[in-house]
Amino acid sequence: MASASLLKTSPVLEKSEWVKGHTLRQPSTSAVRCHPVAPSGLTVRASSYADELVKTAKAIASPGRGILAMDESNATCGKRLASIGLENTEANRQAYRTLLVSAPGLGQYISGAILFEETLYQTTIDGKKMVDVLVEQNIVPGIKVDKGLVPLAGSNNESWCQGLDGLAPRSAAYYQQGARFAKWRTVVSIPNGPTELAVKEAAWGLARYAAISQDNGLVPIVEPEILLDGDHGIDRTFEVAKKVWAEVFFYLAQNNVMFEGILLKPSMVTPGAECKDRSTPQQVADYTLSLLRQRIPPAVPGIMFLSGGQSEVEATLNLNAMNQAPNPWHVSFSYARALQNTCLKKWGGRPENVKDAQEVLLIRAKANSLAQLGKYTGEGESEEAKQGMFVKGYVY
Amino acid sequence: MACVSFAKLNAPSSSWIGGQQSLPQRSGSSAWLATRRVSLPIRAGAYTDELIKTAVSVFFKTIASPGRGILAIDESNATCGKRLSSIGLDNTEPNRQAYRQLLLTTPGLGEYISGAILFEETLYQSTTDGKKFVDVLHDQKIVPGIKVDKGLVPLPGSNNESWCQGLDGLSSRSAEYYKQGARFAKWRTVVSIPCGPSALAVKEAAWGLARYAAISQENGLVPIVEPEILLDGDHPIERTLEVAEKAWAEVFYYLAENNVIFEGILLKPSMVTPGAEHKERANPETIAKYTLTMLKRRVPPAVPGIMFLSGGQSEMEATLNLHAMNQSPNPWHVSFSYARALQNTVLKTWQGRPENVEAAQKALLVRAKANSLAQLGKYSAEGESEEAKKGMFVKGYTY
Numbered sequence: 001m002a003s004a005s006l007l008k009t010s011p012v013l014e015k016s017e018w019v020k021g022h023t024l025r026q027p028s029t030s031a032v033r034c035h036p037v038a039p040s041g042l043t044v045r046a047s048s049y050a051d052e053l054v055k056t057a058k059a060i061a062s063p064g065r066g067i068l069a070m071d072e073s074n075a076t077c078g079k080r081l082a083s084i085g086l087e088n089t090e091a092n093r094q095a096y097r098t099l100l101v102s103a104p105g106l107g108q109y110i111s112g113a114i115l116f117e118e119t120l121y122q123t124t125i126d127g128k129k130m131v132d133v134l135v136e137q138n139i140v141p142g143i144k145v146d147k148g149l150v151p152l153a154g155s156n157n158e159s160w161c162q163g164l165d166g167l168a169p170r171s172a173a174y175y176q177q178g179a180r181f182a183k184w185r186t187v188v189s190i191p192n193g194p195t196e197l198a199v200k201e202a203a204w205g206l207a208r209y210a211a212i213s214q215d216n217g218l219v220p221i222v223e224p225e226i227l228l229d230g231d232h233g234i235d236r237t238f239e240v241a242k243k244v245w246a247e248v249f250f251y252l253a254q255n256n257v258m259f260e261g262i263l264l265k266p267s268m269v270t271p272g273a274e275c276k277d278r279s280t281p282q283q284v285a286d287y288t289l290s291l292l293r294q295r296i297p298p299a300v301p302g303i304m305f306l307s308g309g310q311s312e313v314e315a316t317l318n319l320n321a322m323n324q325a326p327n328p329w330h331v332s333f334s335y336a337r338a339l340q341n342t343c344l345k346k347w348g349g350r351p352e353n354v355k356d357a358q359e360v361l362l363i364r365a366k367a368n369s370l371a372q373l374g375k376y377t378g379e380g381e382s383e384e385a386k387q388g389m390f391v392k393g394y395v396y
Numbered sequence: 397m398a399c400v401s402f403a404k405l406n407a408p409s410s411s412w413i414g415g416q417q418s419l420p421q422r423s424g425s426s427a428w429l430a431t432r433r434v435s436l437p438i439r440a441g442a443y444t445d446e447l448i449k450t451a452v453s454v455f456f457k458t459i460a461s462p463g464r465g466i467l468a469i470d471e472s473n474a475t476c477g478k479r480l481s482s483i484g485l486d487n488t489e490p491n492r493q494a495y496r497q498l499l500l501t502t503p504g505l506g507e508y509i510s511g512a513i514l515f516e517e518t519l520y521q522s523t524t525d526g527k528k529f530v531d532v533l534h535d536q537k538i539v540p541g542i543k544v545d546k547g548l549v550p551l552p553g554s555n556n557e558s559w560c561q562g563l564d565g566l567s568s569r570s571a572e573y574y575k576q577g578a579r580f581a582k583w584r585t586v587v588s589i590p591c592g593p594s595a596l597a598v599k600e601a602a603w604g605l606a607r608y609a610a611i612s613q614e615n616g617l618v619p620i621v622e623p624e625i626l627l628d629g630d631h632p633i634e635r636t637l638e639v640a641e642k643a644w645a646e647v648f649y650y651l652a653e654n655n656v657i658f659e660g661i662l663l664k665p666s667m668v669t670p671g672a673e674h675k676e677r678a679n680p681e682t683i684a685k686y687t688l689t690m691l692k693r694r695v696p697p698a699v700p701g702i703m704f705l706s707g708g709q710s711e712m713e714a715t716l717n718l719h720a721m722n723q724s725p726n727p728w729h730v731s732f733s734y735a736r737a738l739q740n741t742v743l744k745t746w747q748g749r750p751e752n753v754e755a756a757q758k759a760l761l762v763r764a765k766a767n768s769l770a771q772l773g774k775y776s777a778e779g780e781s782e783e784a785k786k787g788m789f790v791k792g793y794t795y
Contacts, residue, residue, distance in 0.1 A: 246652035253645035259693050290698075294658045298727045299692040328697045328727040 049217040053261030054301075056180045056219045060140055060263060061302025061330035064369045065111035067221075069306075069336035070100055071144035071183060073116060080340070086349040090118070098124040099347060100340070103358035107138035109365035114142040114183050114221070114334070121177060131178035142181035142221070143174045145209070149187060158198040161186035161205050164212070171216035181219040183265070184209045190240055190272065191230040199244055207251035214261055221304065221334070223265035224248055228309050228390055230272030234279055237269050238287050245295035259299035265334050266291075267308050268318055273390045281314075285321035298328040305331075307338035309390035312364060313381050314338075316371045323374035332372045339364050342384045443616040446579075447660030459539055459580065459618070459662060460701030463768045464510035466620075466733035468705075469499055470543035470582060472515060479739070485748045489517070497523045498746060499739070502757040506536035508764035513541040513582050513620070513733070520576060530577035541580035541620070542573045544608070548586060557597040560585035560604050563611070570615035580618040582664070583608045587643055589636065589671060590629040598643055606650035613660055620703065620733070622664035623647055627708050627789055629671030633678050636668050637686050644694035658698035664733050665691075666707050667717055672789045680713075684720035697727040704730075706737035708789035712780050713737075715766045722773035731771045738763050741783045 047053070060067065072080060077096070078088030086092050097119050113134055120143050122130050131141045147163035163184065171182065186202040188194045202224050213220035224244050226237060245266070252259070269287035271279055279287075292303060307315040315338035322331050333339075342364065347357035364385070370376040459466065471479060476495070477487030485491050496518050499505075512533055519542050522528050533540045546562035562583065570581065585601040587593045601623050612619035623643050625636060644665070651658070668686040670678050678686075691702060706714040714737035721730050732738075741763065746756035763784070769775040 242652065246649055250645055250649040253641065253694075293698040294696050295652075297693050297696055299689070 047214055047258065049214065050258060050261065052180075052217060053214055053219050053258065056140060057261050057263055057301045060112040060181065060219070060304075061332065062111050063330070064373050065109055066332035066365075066368055066372055067112040067114060067142070067304050067334035068100065068106070068110045068139075068339055068365070069114045069183075069334050070097060070119070070340070071114040071116045071142075072336065073144075073148070074118065077116070080344055081349075084344060084348050092349070093118065094122055095125055095349075096344075096347070097122065097130065098126070099354050099357055100343075100361065101130055101133045101137070101139075103361050103365075105362065106365060109362070109369035110137075110139050112140040112142050112181060112334075114144055114181075115179070116144055117174075120174060120179060129178075135178070140180050141178050142183055143179040143218070144185075145171060145174070145182045145213070145218075146184040146186070152198055152201060155195050155198050156192045158189055158192050158195060159187055160198070160201045164205065164208055167209065167212045168216060171213055171218050175217045179218060181221060181263070182209075182213045183221040183223060185223040185225055185265070188224055188226045188240065188244055189229065190226065190232050190236060194240060199247055203244065203247035203251050206248055207255040207257065210252060210257045210262060211255040214258060219261055219263060220257075221263045221265045222248065222252070223306065225265075225306060225308060226267045228267070228270065228273045229392060231274040231276075232272040233275055233277060234269060234271045234283065234287055237271065238291060241266070241269055241291050242294060245291065249295065249297070259297060260301065262300060263302045263304055264296065264300060265304050265306050267306055268310075270310075270318075273309065273392070281317040281321035284318045285324070288318075289322055289327070292327075292329070292331075296329060300329055302330040302332060304334035307333070307335045307389075309388070310338060311388045312338045312341055312367075312385040313378065314386075314388070316364075316367045316376055317378065319368060320371035320374060320376040323372055325374075330372075333368045335368065337389050339368070341387075341389060342382065345384065443613065444657060444660065446616060447613055447618050447657060459511045459703075460729035460731065461510050462729070463772050464508055465731040465767055465771055466511040466513060466541070466703050467499065467505075467509045467538075467738055467764070468513045468582075468733050468735035469496060469518070469739070470513040470515045470541075471735065472543075472547070473517065476515070479743055480748075483743055483747050491748070492517065493521055493524065494748075495743075495746070496521065496529065498753050498756055499742070499760060500529055500532050500536070500538075502760050504761065505764065506538050508761070508768035509536075509538050511539040511541050511580060511733075513543055513580075514578070515543055516573075519573060519578060528577075534577070539579050540577050541582055542578040542617070543584075544569065544573070544581045544612070544617075545583040545585070551597055551600060554594050554597045555591045557588055557591045557594060558586055559597070559600045563604065563607055566608065566611045567615060570612055570617050574616045578617060580620060580662070581608075581612045582620040582622060584622040584624055584664075587623055587625045587639065588628065589625065589631050589639055593639060593643075598646055602643065602646035602650050605647055606654040606656065609651060609656045609661060610654040613657060618660055618662060619656075620662045620664045621647065621651070622705065624664075624705060624707060625666045627666070627669065627672045628791060630673040630675075631671040632674055632676070633668060633670045633682065633686055636670065637690055640665070640668055640690050641693060644690070648694060648696070658696060659700065661699060662701045662703055663695065663699060664703050664705050666705055667709075669709075669717075672708065672791070680716040680720035683717045684723070687717075688721055688726070691726075691728070691730075695728060699728050701729040701731060703733035706732070706734045706788075708787070709737060710787045711737045711740055711763055711766075711784040712777060713785075713787070715763075715770045715775055716777065718767060719770035719773060719775040722771055724773075729771075732767045734767065736788050738767070740786070740788060741781065744783060 077093050081088050081092050119130055134141045146161050149159035149161055152158045152160040206222050210220035226241055268284050269291050270284050319333055343357045343361040346360045347353050476492050480487050480491050530540045545560050548558035548560055551557045551559040587601055605621050609619035625640055667683055668690050669683050718732055742756050742760045745759045746752050
């Protein structure tokens with residue numbers, strides 16, 4: 001890691017840093033001078049991973065593909081297992097994750113898989129490293145690096161996301177283990193305001209995490225989830241989303257994050273879950289694309305939407321609606337529940353159901369792949385797939 | 397004029413984002429892009445539809461339209477005086493009128509020019525035949541624009557840097573300009589790399605632009621947002637990129653804070669080049685690469701047009717660089733808003749003589765057409781005159 005980049009002086013001077021008549025600072029060109037392996041002079045900071053980050057981000061943001069989010073913490077994974085009558089044991093989590101990563105041909109539709117730390121270091125039930133299985137499937141392994149949400153002092157009962165302490169060495173270790181992208185999820189709550197404080201903290205935390213990730217070879221997925229909870233209309237969501245993303249990009253820039261080497265994981269712009277007016281996929285697409293066009297510079301290679309409680313079919317329909325015309329960035333999915341729900345139920349914890357459950361996963365993955373290409377038709381979807389998964393006050 | 401007020405509640409110790417009431421619905425829908433059908437209440441401004449129409453490209457053949465760019469002729473009287481004296485003319489109103497008339501009545505100018513930025517005097521002036529200049533422009537299908545800033549003055553607390561004034565009374569002035577026929581505005585502030593730039597100067601520049609942009613839109617004028625990073629200095633191109641990224645990050649952040657509608661603005665950046673006194677020159681491909689990288693990192697695709705300033709480049713350089721930036725499709729219209737780089741040869745051809753008017757107008761068309769081709773990525777430098785290749789950088793140039 002080129003630690004010289006950490007000493008790079010700010011591109012603009014605070015008053016105390018200049019002397020009248022001439023500048024104190026040395027020209028900062030040395031900080032952005034060509035590194036032998038870095039793109040010439042266009043790197044915002046002299047990260048030795050610059051080329052690889054760009055390559056990884058592009059690979060994940062490839063046409064017809066998206067991300068399988070399977071980074072549920074042990075506690076949350078426990079809820080999934082409990083819903084099909086299984087105990088929350090390491091063996092059960094291992095069995096479930098083995099089912100997912102070994103689905104044959106998954107890599108045709110899935111470009112990246114976000115893992116929880118346990119899974120990154122786990123083997124499948126056949127004794128093969130999970131990361132190796134993924135790489136063989138042409139799926140980039142990713143790692144959830146945040147340490148969860150806790151109450152934000154001075155706010156209106158809002159949360160902040162912790163995880164910056166020791167993030168640099170942890171990220172380096174994850175890279176050693178085979179991870180090539182990271183994910184950090186913070187939240188913004190509309191019923192609680194949101195307060196300026198909560199938005200600022202969310203955006204700043206994401207920017208700091210993104211810079212540290214890139215320094216350690218991991219493409220950061222930037223995820224400020226605007227929670228579905230609330231009875232607000234879609235215009236209000238739009239307003240808040242615009243504010244949040246303006247702040248996120250401003251701080252990413254201040255932290256000298258390289259935009260060609262990040263991915264975004266936004267929530268779609270929809271009405272609140274308890275709003276009496278529902279929106280069609282076309283409306284969700286129009287609002288969401290407007291948001292993206294107003295806030296996302298084209299240097300960002302991929303925008304991988306979270307599903308956040310939408311049903312499997314809703315999540316696919318909305319994505320499809322957003323891909324009816326070319327976009328300046330790859331617009332795709334990073335779904336957890338919206339990919340896993342029916343699969344989990346099909347499995348029910350029984351080995352004899354594994355194959356069927358994997359087929360169900362592939363059906364869902366393929367549907368979203370088609371949606372990414374704007375070609376999804378919705379024919380043949382099951383009833384299960386249409387069930388909403390919003391849980392009020394859902395703790396992830 | 398519809399104002400949106402965001403009522404802020406007093407929450408326990410922080411302020412809230414936005415108001416408790418959701419934004420009022422905009423009535424009517426605007427099909428401002430062929431594929432969009434739904435109108436979005438971006439902000440309940442009375443002029444929103446018109447702003448977007450004026451700014452946006454293909455469909456409405458307005459400012460950001462393919463093969464067209466802006467003719468900047470908004471030199472203040474003092475600066476216009478410099479132009480006139482360079483060809484031996486006095487700085488009188490008739491002379492300024494004669495010169496602007498030459499430019500604006502050029503037959504067929506509207507094929508290559510979509511907008512013309514005027515100084516206040518010109519907005520209210522007529523031709524010697526008594527036809528209003530704004531009407532001349534309308535007939536040419538050229539949108540009239542107006543310079544609204546009140547110039548640069550020293551910025552206290554900075555490193556000998558400047559700030560741009562003009563916010564006082566801007567709202568009523570803008571409303572008047574709209575009545576007179578202007579449909580876009582322009583405000584030019586500067587950032588100096590040799591002087592730092594200091595964080596203060598960048599913040600002031602960006603904040604002033606954002607406030608001006610919001611006021612313009614409220615009064616029906618599409619704001620051209622121009623933070624010129626001066627060519628002066630011996631810094632390399634990487635340094636320019638660094639400063640440009642900082643400046644534009646700040647500009648967009650404040651534009652958002654001021655609820656400016658991005659679909660109804662235009663940008664007027666400087667290209668990313670080495671400083672004028674840097675030992676190595678950069679070729680057009682390098683300039684294009686650095687400039688496009690900067691744009692891709694900072695400019696959301698909602699912005700319909702990016703109209704570059706020439707800032708001291710020669711006529712030909714300015715055309716070559718623009719051409720290099722248009723070798724593949726961009727998410728926004730990438731074009732020109734040139735003053736000296738369109739006018740230089742014209743002025744010299746005219747020499748203040750009526751018998752030279754036709755030749756001078758032809759020279760303007762040559763330059764306008766060259767830049768039109770450059771906007772389409774189809775320019776070739778064959779047949780360019782020597783005059784066109786002359787650099788126009790003046791150290792410490794005051795505009």
